[in-house]
Amino acid sequence: MSSSEIFITKRDGKRERFSIDKIRAAIAKAFLSVGSFATDEMLTQILGRIRVADGTTVEQIQNQVETALMAERYYKVAKAYIIYRQEHTEDREVRDKLQFLMNYCEAKNPATGSKYDANANVENKNIATLIGELPKRNFIRLNR
Incomplete structure (x- = not known):
């Protein structure tokens, strides 16, 4: 070949x-x-x-x-x-997090904004729900 x-x-x-x-x-x-x-x-x-x-x-x-x-x-x-x-x-990780943040901010609610937890048990998006989303990718990777 x-x-x-x-x-x-x-x-x-x-x-x-x-x-x-x-x-x-x-x-x-x-x-x-x-x-x-x-x-x-x-x-x-x-x-x-x-x-x-x-x-x-x-x-x-x-x-x-x-x-x-x-x-x-x-x-x-x-x-x-x-x-x-x-x-x-x-740089790729920062870019991915920025993209996630933009998507989260544009989402209609926390569940649709969550990349890892579509069953988000909150009614409104706010900084607290956003901060909780950021480490989930690493936690999932660690868990696997």
Whole structure:
């Protein structure tokens, strides 16, 4: 199977054609972020450690990039790459919470505004009911 026939799974569940150039660009940017430059030879060595099959997730690929950077002893670059990923994870979480807040405020009542508890046993939306909704996602994840 050629790389043009491989599809990866994005975070939102959509499938997208695999592109080694996106990985190459991300690694090159990680090198630049620490004031270094990745040669073609360095990129080839790092990319040679990454295995992608049909259905591989973006997270799995990024985990492999971290491992490959460390295996090739580019620890400073790996650290920058890990921090960059963490910051973007936090940005996505903030974006999701803001979207939830907007949806909650636009909802007609607490039950329709609740993403996790449509049986909300309150009559009116207010800051107290909203604050109670915010941690539910994490509680559900922890419970599972």
